[in-house]
Amino acid sequence: xxxxxxxxxxxxxxxxxxxxxxxxxxxxxxxxxxxxxxxxxxxxxxxxxxxxxxxxxxxxxxxxxxxxxxxxxxxxxxxxxxxxxxxxxxxxxxxxxxxxxxxxxxxxxxxxxxxxxxxxxx
Amino acid sequence: xxxxxxxxxxxxxxxxxxxxxxxxxxxxxxxxxxxxxxxxxxxxxxxxxxxxxxxxxxxxxxxxxxxxxxxxxxxxxxxxxxxxxxxxxxxxxxxxxxxxxxxxxxxxxxx
Numbered sequence: 258x259x260x261x262x263x264x265x266x267x268x269x270x271x272x273x274x275x276x277x278x279x280x281x282x283x284x285x286x287x288x289x290x291x292x293x294x295x296x297x298x299x300x301x302x303x304x305x306x307x308x309x310x311x312x313x314x315x316x317x318x319x320x321x322x323x324x325x326x327x328x329x330x331x332x333x334x335x336x337x338x339x340x341x342x343x344x345x346x347x348x349x350x351x352x353x354x355x356x357x358x359x360x361x362x363x364x365x366x367x368x369x370x371x372x373x374x375x376x377x378x379x
Numbered sequence: 380x381x382x383x384x385x386x387x388x389x390x391x392x393x394x395x396x397x398x399x400x401x402x403x404x405x406x407x408x409x410x411x412x413x414x415x416x417x418x419x420x421x422x423x424x425x426x427x428x429x430x431x432x433x434x435x436x437x438x439x440x441x442x443x444x445x446x447x448x449x450x451x452x453x454x455x456x457x458x459x460x461x462x463x464x465x466x467x468x469x470x471x472x473x474x475x476x477x478x479x480x481x482x483x484x485x486x487x488x489x490x
Binding site: 300367370 | 385387413415420421422423424425428467469477478480481482483
């Protein structure tokens with residue numbers, strides 16, 4: 258059964274603690290992404306990775322860190338430096354193909370999302 | 380001006396109504412346009428995507444892109460209570476680039 262899993266579903270953290278959110282995919286996708294979703298804010302990109310051992314900052318990377326040691330896994334660490342970490346965190350993956358590698362305009366690189374992790378700082 | 384604007388709603392309609400959801404954008408380089416549906420406390424799922432301008436239909440859903448006006452729409456025919464969700468538009472440039480999302484519109488379809 259292919260898909261993206263995120264764990265845990267709910268996470269509680271005390272102020273000053275680091276916490277790591279898990280994201281695993283068995284879709285054989287090259288690219289993976291982390292988003293944060295706040296009420297009324299839509300999805301904002303934290304980090305993304307196009308290939309193993311490489312990743313780039315998104316729009317709101319401050320206070321977060323990631324690693325991409327395996328193709329299937331892209332864990333996100335929320336550090337104590339993140340000022341307002343309470344949010345819904347979504348992981349996504351895509352093939353990384355699209356028109357860039359296929360050479361065909363119009364072939365999009367669909368992002369598939371996991372079920373999310375709701376992080377609450379107490 | 381934000382890159383992608385989307386009315387947050389909520390938009391309340393009776394069952395069977397035709398629903399129109401819209402986004403405007405400012406970046407003329409956007410070429411790929413997507414609509415995602417997100418149920419409460421779940422991850423978004425892709426409904427439709429459109430490349431460049433034009434219409435695309437899939438069952439009860441129709442996506443329209445008007446690049447000259449920088450305006451995209453999603454129409455839902457014969458709306459059902461199960462369509463009640465938040466609808467997010469997303470778009471990107473050609474080549475490898477990340478998605479830019481709208482804030483989402485909450486749709487409520489009452490029986």
